[in-house]
Amino acid sequence: MxxxxxxxxxxxxxxxxxxxxxxxxxxxxxxxxxxxxxxxxxxxxxxxxxxxxxxxxxxxxxxxxxxxxxxxxxxxxxxxxxxxxxxxxxxxxxxxxxxxxxxxxxxxxxxxxxxxxxxxxxxxxxxxxxxxxxxxxxxxxxxxxxxxxxxxxxxxxxxxxxxxxxxxxxxxxxxxxxxxxxxxxxxxxxxxxxxASNMSYPIASDFAIDCAWSCQRIFNYMRASTHFQQAYSVLLNNEIVFLSRAISYQMKLPQETITLADDEIIIPCSNGFVLAQLSV
Structure with a gap:
C-alpha cells in the first residue's frame, strides 16, 4: 500500500x-x-x-x-x-x-x-x-x-x-x-x-491548580504540561502562589503549607500533598 x-x-x-x-x-x-x-x-x-x-x-x-x-x-x-x-x-x-x-x-x-x-x-x-x-x-x-x-x-x-x-x-x-x-x-x-468537547490552546488562567484535587491528579497534570513553561497558580492561605514544576507527591493527611529550602513548597491536597518548586 x-x-x-x-x-x-x-x-x-x-x-x-x-x-x-x-x-x-x-x-x-x-x-x-x-x-x-x-x-x-x-x-x-x-x-x-x-x-x-x-x-x-x-x-x-x-x-x-x-x-x-x-x-x-x-x-x-x-x-x-x-x-x-x-x-x-x-x-x-x-x-x-x-x-x-x-x-x-x-x-x-x-x-x-x-x-x-x-x-x-x-x-x-x-x-x-x-x-x-x-x-x-x-x-x-x-x-x-x-x-x-x-x-x-x-x-x-x-x-x-x-x-x-x-x-x-x-x-x-x-x-x-x-x-x-x-x-x-x-x-x-x-x-x-x-x-463532543472542542478544546483550544491553553492560556495562562488554564494553569490554575485546585487544592481540592487529589495529590496524584495535581502531580500528573503538572508533570504532563511542564513543557509549556507556564507558571501554575494555586491559592494558598488566601494568597496566590506560582509554581514551576511538581517534584513528588505523597498520599497522607493534608497538612499546612510549608515552604522549604531551595524554593520548594509543600502543597496540601484533598488526600495528601505535593512537593513543588516555586516559580521565580
Missing part, C-alpha cells in the same frame, strides 16, 4: 512516522510545514523532515501555495494519507486525493477533547486517556471513528513519554486499518456530537 504522511516536528508525529518507515508498506511522501528537501538548510533533529531525509523520502512543504502542494501530491501514487499531530486544518483538496481518504491518529477518546493539545486537557480534567483513529473531514477531529483504545499510564510522565506510550497503543489500530482499509472504513462509526 502506498501511504502518505502528514505531521509536525513533535515526538507524536515522529514516532508514528518511524512505525511506517519500519513497516512493509511503501511511503510515498512526507508532508509538514517547512520541509525543504535541501541539505544546505538545518533541520530539527528527530523531526519528520529529518526522518524523511534519512530514508530518502520526498518531503513536501505544506507552507507553499496550495496549488503547488497539490501539483506535487498528484504526481504521487497515494492509497491513504495518515496524519499525526498536524496542528492545522488539512485542505479539502488534499483530503480528497487518496483512494481510501485521509485518517488521523488523535491522542484522546473522541469525541472528547478535540483540538490541538488534548493531552493537556485530559490531565487537567483527570479524564480517561486514550487514542483514536478516525477519518478526516472538513471539521477538525470530527470524522468517523475507525477504532480507539483507552490507555492507563504510570504517574509522573512527561508529554514526550505520554506520546510514546499512546503511539504504542495506537500502532495496532493503524496496522488493522492498513491490513483491510475497506472493511475498517465501512465499520467506522460517526461521532456523537452531544458528547
Amino acid at each position: 502506498n501511504i502518505g504522511f502528514i505531521g509536525s516536528s513533535g515526538s507524536f508525529s515522529t514516532l508514528a512516522l518511524q512505525y511506517l518507515l519500519d513497516s512493509e508498506h511503501s511511503l510515498s511522501f512526507v508532508a509538514c510545514d517547512g520541509c525543504s528537501n535541501d541539505s544546505r538548510f538545518p533541520i530539527i533533529n528527530d523531526s519528520v523532515e529529518s526522518l524523511a531525509m534519512q530514508y530518502g523520502i520526498t518531503c513536501i512543504n505544506l507552507e507553499q501555495p496550495l496549488a503547488k502542494v497539490l501539483s506535487k501530491l498528484k504526481s504521487q501514487v497515494i492509497d491513504i494519507i495518515l496524519v499525526a499531530c498536524y496542528g492545522k486544518k488539512v485542505p479539502q483538496e488534499i483530503l480528497a486525493l487518496p483512494l481510501w481518504g485521509c485518517v488521523n491518529l488523535h491522542p484522546s477518546l473522541l469525541p472528547a477533547f478535540r483540538g490541538p493539545v488534548p493531552i493537556f486537557w485530559q490531565f487537567k480534567e483527570a479524564a480517561t486517556l486514550g487514542i483514536s483513529l478516525h477519518t478526516m473531514t472538513s471539521h477538525i477531529d470530527a470524522g468517523a471513528i475507525i477504532s480507539q483504545k483507552s490507555v492507563s499510564l504510570e504517574d509522573g510522565l512527561s508529554q514526550q513519554q505520554i506520546f510514546s506510550q499512546l503511539i504504542q497503543a495506537g500502532l495496532p489500530l493503524i496496522e488493522q486499518l492498513l491490513d483491510d482499509p475497506q472493511q475498517a472504513l465501512q465499520n467506522a462509526q460517526q461521532q456523537d456530537e452531544r458528547l
